[in-house]
Amino acid sequence: MENNPDHIAYITKLLxxxxxxxxxxxxxxxxxxxxxxxxSGRITAELASRAQSTDPEVTIEFKEIGPHEFxxxxxxxxxxxxxxxxxxxxDDQHFAMQDPYIRENECNRYFGQIMIYNFMADSxxxxxxxxxxxxxxxxxxxHENRFFVEGEGPLAYLFNRISEGPLTPVFLxxxxxxxxxxxxxxxxxxxxxxxxxxxxxYQKMExxxxxxxxxxxGFRMKHQDKSG
Numbered sequence: 001m002e003n004n005p006d007h008i009a010y011i012t013k014l015l016x017x018x019x020x021x022x023x024x025x026x027x028x029x030x031x032x033x034x035x036x037x038x039x040s041g042r043i044t045a046e047l048a049s050r051a052q053s054t055d056p057e058v059t060i061e062f063k064e065i066g067p068h069e070f071x072x073x074x075x076x077x078x079x080x081x082x083x084x085x086x087x088x089x090x091d092d093q094h095f096a097m098q099d100p101y102i103r104e105n106e107c108n109r110y111f112g113q114i115m116i117y118n119f120m121a122d123s124x125x126x127x128x129x130x131x132x133x134x135x136x137x138x139x140x141x142x143h144e145n146r147f148f149v150e151g152e153g154p155l156a157y158l159f160n161r162i163s164e165g166p167l168t169p170v171f172l173x174x175x176x177x178x179x180x181x182x183x184x185x186x187x188x189x190x191x192x193x194x195x196x197x198x199x200x201x202y203q204k205m206e207x208x209x210x211x212x213x214x215x216x217x218g219f220r221m222k223h224q225d226k227s228g
Contacts, residue, residue, distance in 0.1 A: 021107035021143040029112035
C-alpha cells in the first residue's frame with residue numbers, strides 16, 4: 001500500500017486495474033454462460049430427436065431455472081449448470097497460479113466460475129434433500145477471456161492449464177457434450193450392506209439416501225478416501 005495519508009491514489013489505482021479487470025471477467029462469464037445455455041438447449045433437442053429408446057422413462061429435458069442456473073436431464077442423471085457471481089482467485093500453490101502468464105499481470109489471476117454439478121434426477125423428483133450431488137466440472141474464465149477447467153474424467157487433464165487464446169463457442173459446445181457423457185458413464189454403486197442394515201424411523205419417513213440410495217462410482221470424494 002502506498003504511503004498516502006488518505007490512500008486516494010492507491011484506491012484509484014485499484015479501481016482502474018483490479019476492479020476493472022473483475023468487471024471485464026464478469027462480462028465474459030455472462031457471455032460464456034449464455035452460450036452454454038443455448039448450446040445445452042440445442043444439444044438436448046438434438047439428442048431427444050435422435051434417441052430411439054422404447055422406454056418412456058428415458059427422458060431428455062432442458063430447463064431454465066433463472067439467469068444463473070439451468071438444468072439438463074438425461075434419463076436418471078441431472079446436470080445443474082450454475083454461474084457464480086463472485087470473482088475469485090487461488091492460493092499460490094494452485095497449479096494455475098504457477099503459470100508464467102499469471103506473473104505477467106496481477107489482474108490475470110482473477111477468475112469467474114461456472115460450475116457443473118451432477119445429481120441423480122430422482123433426488124429432485126422425490127425431494128431427497130440429503131442426497132449428494134457432485135461437482136463434475138468448473139470452468140474458470142478471466143478478464144482476457146482465457147480459461148481452464150477442473151473436473152472429472154478427461155476434464156481432469158485435457159484443459160487443466162490456462163488457455164493460450166480466448167474461450168470460443170466451439171469449446172463450450174464440446175464441454176457440454178463431454179460433461180453429459182461423463183455423467184452417463186459413471187454408474188451408481190450401492191453402499192455396503194452394513195451401512196444400510198439399520199435405519200431410524202425418521203430416515204424411513206424422510207426417504208433419505210440411507211435407505212440404500214446409490215452413489216456415483218466415478219465421483220469418490222477426498223473425504224471418503226480418508227475415512228476408508
